[in-house]
Amino acid sequence: FTSYHDPKHLVSSSVTLREQLALLKDPGVLRYSQYYSVVFGGYVALALWMTKYYVGEYGMGLNTAAFLAACFSLPGGVLRAFGGYLSDKFGAYKVTWAVMWVCWVCFFLLSYPQTDLVIKTTGGSMSLHIGLNVTLFTILMFTVGVAMAVGKASVFKFVADDYPNNIGAVSGIVGLAGGMGGFLLPIMFGALEDFTGIRSTSFMLLYGTVCVSLIWMHFSFKAKRNG
Template structure:
């Protein structure tokens, strides 16, 4: 998964350079050559493994029963932001740098890669930390750090004028390109960790039905990546504020945090308190 995300990030970096140098028609030609090479490598260096097939003892009805499990939809909510949000921002960032900060296309693509490349490369590290600290702990902190990053990214370029005894005094608030890129780099890292931690939930909770559950969760991530750029554009048209895209994502992360708190954190706190009381009773 991390390699796939990294491939998308590299594409976002290289495609604008190819467009500037050779025209947009060269992009699908390069992609077609790479696909052909990949197909040839796959044909000669892979084999069919019967062990990958689902056993006959697992029926379709049993597999689809996962749709009735609220935990599946909760994981889908998480993945819609950490993967769907990653895909949406990877598509959106080059245009954002051009329109918000006035960079040329090649520079904008290079800066956008500061978000998209770590968001792909570090997914494997996210898997390591999820194994070490657990899916819940990793996802909880991923969402909180994402919320803080999106709070600052959401604030639009603003000027506030104060009338003083010496005349008007204007203050400017807003992220410059350097601060914006640093925060986006941080967000790319936490999204990479979050993509791994959500799938750790699946392997822990559904070891015998990973295929169906991961398919549902992956679908939610794909839908997020498809719908969010459309919503970004609609919000910019509606409000005239480019950072409204981050305001939308801030809201999605907030919903995810509230969902996690009510369905995971509170029950865990209650269980710990009950265990503490039972231990105290035994000591008495």
């Protein structure tokens, strides 16, 4: 038996190194690299950061913190194939757009720091605590993990659709961007926490990166969406 081969994938590439490096200036490649730095780089960074976050923010033991952190990292790793299925069925744009909006909402809620308010009245004072408890926090992180798993597949669906003759080169560039995000974001998380003393600044940073993705996506695909 022989497996099926798409003739388009059998064409030998004559693309030179100079032409491959020129892809770094392509707006589409830069756009997809930014998306992937969010859904893959953010996933890697949070997977490294979550255990420490549970211990510091909620005072949990290391074993419990690691177990709850797995509620984020496990779906983010095993549901990527499901993201590929959705991307094939609904298209890369619709799936990635939905993924970014889910992340936007979740990171907005996760960004709010644990806050204690003291309201003074004539009869005394009243204390009010505002913040996510560990259950809500874990549910939101699980949701983000699922969204990022789907997004990791949908971004590469963009690459396959838009660069069928340069899949290898573009995939390498986009993958590099994701890896760099996973390397740099934990460092930035720590720097922001040291500077502000607020742990949830890590989510504020991710919220900002998702805002960039949504704005970039809106204007980049506006003509295609209205056409």
